[in-house]
Amino acid sequence: MRQDVPALNEDAPAPAGIGAIDPVLLAASRQRLLVEGLGIAVSALAFGFVYGLSARNAGFSPLEAIAMSLIVFAGAAQFAAVGYVAGGLAWPGVILLTALLNARHLLYSAALAPRLREIPLPRRALMAHVLTDEAFALSVGHFTRIGRTDERGYWIAAVASTWLPWNLATVVGATLGGQIPDPARFGLDVVFPAAMIGLAVGLISGRRELAAAIGGAFLAVAVSLIAGPGIGIVVGGIGGPLLGFLTPTRADAPTVALGSPESAERYAMPGTHLQIDPPPPGRASPDKDGLP
Amino acid sequence: MTTQLIVLAVLMGLVTYPSRALPLLAPGIERLPRVAIEYLRLVGPAVLAALAAVSVMVVTDEGRSPAFHLGIEWLAVAIAGALTFWRRNLLVGLLGAVVLVAVARALGIAELPLPSGG
Numbered sequence: 001m002r003q004d005v006p007a008l009n010e011d012a013p014a015p016a017g018i019g020a021i022d023p024v025l026l027a028a029s030r031q032r033l034l035v036e037g038l039g040i041a042v043s044a045l046a047f048g049f050v051y052g053l054s055a056r057n058a059g060f061s062p063l064e065a066i067a068m069s070l071i072v073f074a075g076a077a078q079f080a081a082v083g084y085v086a087g088g089l090a091w092p093g094v095i096l097l098t099a100l101l102n103a104r105h106l107l108y109s110a111a112l113a114p115r116l117r118e119i120p121l122p123r124r125a126l127m128a129h130v131l132t133d134e135a136f137a138l139s140v141g142h143f144t145r146i147g148r149t150d151e152r153g154y155w156i157a158a159v160a161s162t163w164l165p166w167n168l169a170t171v172v173g174a175t176l177g178g179q180i181p182d183p184a185r186f187g188l189d190v191v192f193p194a195a196m197i198g199l200a201v202g203l204i205s206g207r208r209e210l211a212a213a214i215g216g217a218f219l220a221v222a223v224s225l226i227a228g229p230g231i232g233i234v235v236g237g238i239g240g241p242l243l244g245f246l247t248p249t250r251a252d253a254p255t256v257a258l259g260s261p262e263s264a265e266r267y268a269m270p271g272t273h274l275q276i277d278p279p280p281p282g283r284a285s286p287d288k289d290g291l292p
Numbered sequence: 293m294t295t296q297l298i299v300l301a302v303l304m305g306l307v308t309y310p311s312r313a314l315p316l317l318a319p320g321i322e323r324l325p326r327v328a329i330e331y332l333r334l335v336g337p338a339v340l341a342a343l344a345a346v347s348v349m350v351v352t353d354e355g356r357s358p359a360f361h362l363g364i365e366w367l368a369v370a371i372a373g374a375l376t377f378w379r380r381n382l383l384v385g386l387l388g389a390v391v392l393v394a395v396a397r398a399l400g401i402a403e404l405p406l407p408s409g410g
């Protein structure tokens with residue numbers, strides 16, 4: 001563990017259960033959480049269905065597609081896994097790229113840790129499994145509005161809005177996917193690459209991300225033609241960010257810190273834009289100085 | 293029904309869970325050098341773009357070397373990216389890509405896909 005870098009959760013707000021809460025404010029914020037969560041749920045239903053369909057087209061059995069949603073529960077990584085498997089990527093490569101792609105959750109978890117530290121460990125362990133970009137963005141917005149932690153609000157954000165619809169839709173997509181006789185006739189074979197490029201577009205906020213995306217794509221295709229798609233995807237995924245590093249950023253370019261609510265919105269299913277309000281007057285932002 | 297990929301899902305879950313849980317269960321463990329954070333920030337766009345590009349540009353016929361491919365899928369993916377950027381909505385992009393390819397194939401303008409690399 002590095003000691004020369006400030007912890008992500010320094011200057012953290014008070015933990016759960018400290019300070020009184022206005023019941024009217026709590027009810028109003030939960031109501032808004034439900035409305036925002038409904039939008040997320042609709043999107044999770046759509047994308048979960050598309051994931052199930054893509055997985056079946058790539059040769060997953062319904063059980064395998066459903067197991068991945070239950071166990072991994074990370075949209076971008078699951079879509080990517082469909083591509084890895086279809087491309088014949090060896091499992092160590094799949095696992096390495098999954099770890100890199102999902103490492104951003106470390107920062108969400110770090111930002112939430114001081115807020116959830118009074119919750120019993122077994123429940124925190126379960127909360128961790130359902131922590132996604134959407135759950136983070138929704139719950140941080142809710143906590144910010146009420147100025148403290150609300151465990152029930154977290155479960156609404158993580159389970160009701162995301163986990164449940166994602167998994168239900170996966171079941172439907174994985175079941176129906178195998179019953180479409182010739183998916184390519186309906187253009188369904190382009191769902192996967194189109195979803196990948198759409199997700200990538202949502203993450204591009206500056207020159208470096210653009211260079212990483214273009215560099216990653218170029219490297220992946222070039223190496224694939226020589227050594228096969230499995231190796232090409234790994235080289236593109238690992239080498240693209242290095243090319244991004246070589247790209248100078250504009251001094252005045254806005255940056256979005258990984259692990260911040262804004263970053264969570266970008267990784268979240270596109271089309272589900274969340275409004276993270278500033279904290280009430282007199283209260284420090286929960287993430288101020290607490291994120292890189 | 294095959295179940296082999298369930299093992300892969302478990303392994304993927306095993307590398308995903310620690311990043312979600314460690315700071316929650318062991319506060320303070322999340323300190324990362326800034327260069328690592330910046331690198332991780334760039335992994336997403338690179339991996340996703342690499343997958344999309346290989347999926348539409350590389351075909352692998354059985355027993356033959358991978359080959360470069362140029363087809364309607366290129367245009368569909370470009371349109372999906374443009375629509376997603378313009379409307380900030382991936383579903384719109386997906387719909388545009390699927391409709392384009394389905395219509396082109398129905399009219400005989402585009403061929404059915406060759407085995408894809410991605």
